[in-house]
Amino acid sequence: MTIEQGVHVQDATVDQLIEAARALAVPGDRRILGLTGAPGAGKSTVAEQLVQALGPDLAVLVPMDGFHLANDVLIHLGRRDRKGAHDTFDDGGYARLIATLRAQRVGDPVVYAPRFSRDLEESIGSAIAVPAAVPLVVTEGNYLLLERDAWPVARAHIDAVWFLAPDTEVRHTRLLHRHEAYGKSPEEAAFWALGSDERNAQLIESTAGRADRIVRLP
Structure with a gap:
């Protein structure tokens, strides 16, 4: 783990995080909770829990991954081999959605968000319904704390961001297993997990000091 020295990391359990999230879920008052961390930190798993x-x-869960740029777009931009880097997402679209969700009030129409399909390796539009009466939107993704492009605009509408910080060895093991589970060979899995994913991880971990809390789960 390469988080800056002097940054306080809290040990916590999933049950403790659930209770902290429950405190944010006040009926009639829309809040947004963000979970971030390097690839393999467990963001998706914890958010779903x-x-x-x-x-x-x-x-309701609205992941940032729904804003992956389409593969055809990435090929056109020359970024397909870096898919997952901060400039391979529609950061402006994500920021606009988060702003819309933060302003949504009881009685407003349902908002529909995109979802990323790992089977297709593409995003599916209007796949997640967000009813106005649901008080807490949980969003998770790598770049919630990045201070460039449109990411700070999204952050301005998120009430709290928690940074998940497992040990590096744990992250790498998860990433290797994830890539292999989606059809990559062990060699291809290592290429992504220790190459592009790790370069992204270094950038993401440099943002940890801007989180509201940094958490290490058992």
Whole structure:
């Protein structure tokens, strides 16, 4: 883990995070909770656990990954081999959605968000329904704390951002298993996990000091 020295990392359990998220879910008052961290930090897993524990009346999950640029676009831009880097997302679209969700109030129409399909390696538009009556939106992604392009605009509409900080060895193991699970050979998995993913991780971990809390789960 390469988080800056002097930054306080809290040990916490998933149950403790669930209770902290529950405190944000106040009916009639829209809040947004962000989870960030390097690739393999467990963002998706923890976000899903929080939303499942709170239930659909209190929380909905809207991942940042729905804003991956399409593969054809990445090929045109010459960025296909860097998919997952900060400039391979529609950061402006994500920021506009987060602003819309933060302003959504009871009685407003449902907002629909995109979802990323790992099977297709593409985003699917209007795949996640966000009813106005749901008080807490949980969003997760790599670049919630990045201070460039449109990422700070999104951050301005997020009430709290938690940075997940497992040990580097744990992250690498998760990434290798993830890439292999989606059809990559061990060699291809290592190429992505220790190449592009790791370069992204170094950038992401440099943003940890801007989080509201930095958490290490058992």
